[in-house]
Amino acid sequence: MGRKRRSAEEKAQIALEALREDKPVREIAEKYGVNPTQISTWKRQLLEGAGEVFRNGKGTREKELEHREETVLKELGQSQVEIAFLKKKLKQLGIQE
Numbered sequence: 001m002g003r004k005r006r007s008a009e010e011k012a013q014i015a016l017e018a019l020r021e022d023k024p025v026r027e028i029a030e031k032y033g034v035n036p037t038q039i040s041t042w043k044r045q046l047l048e049g050a051g052e053v054f055r056n057g058k059g060t061r062e063k064e065l066e067h068r069e070e071t072v073l074k075e076l077g078q079s080q081v082e083i084a085f086l087k088k089k090l091k092q093l094g095i096q097e
Contacts (some may be wrong), residue, residue: 005031015042 006014014032018039027063029036052060090096 006034011042012046014039015046018043021048 014028015036017023018028024035024037028034029039032039
């Protein structure tokens, strides 16, 4: 049987449970069927990345969405410029829209 792939949310939940320190990591590992070393790794990653959530008031996901939005808007603007250019050329050639 292969390893179970866990979502980022599941990993965060398990790491947060380990951070609470009200149960031993070994017990948490048994509960979720995860190696204790893996839980320690997720816990360390969570702690290392926690500051990013508060950096510049925006998380990584929000920055990623903003970047995508900027890209789409640039492409839309470029398309509008190209359409206007082509309409102008059609008019110059005497071809109706």
